[in-house]
Amino acid sequence: MSLTASHLRTDVYKILDGVIETGEPVEIERKGYILRIVIDGPAGSKASRIKKRPGLINGNPKDLAETDWSKAWNPDGNA
Numbered sequence: 001m002s003l004t005a006s007h008l009r010t011d012v013y014k015i016l017d018g019v020i021e022t023g024e025p026v027e028i029e030r031k032g033y034i035l036r037i038v039i040d041g042p043a044g045s046k047a048s049r050i051k052k053r054p055g056l057i058n059g060n061p062k063d064l065a066e067t068d069w070s071k072a073w074n075p076d077g078n079a
Contacts, residue, residue: 002027002034 001024008015008028016037019026025038043049057064 001025002029004028005030 003015003026005028008026015026018024019037019039023039025036028035028037
């Protein structure tokens, strides 16, 4: 299906729902360019979109406060 940007503006939610229901892409012509609205699959949960962060401490913050850092501490600030 091919539409103008003005037609998309008038029925945007209906058109987007149609793409979701049928899986058929919609093309919009704008300023000499063709833009395509396609379905990419379900978005998933917010938790599934969290980026992996290696080195992130996953645990109880109180455990950090009670950690003995005296062996790792360098009073000169040099590593």
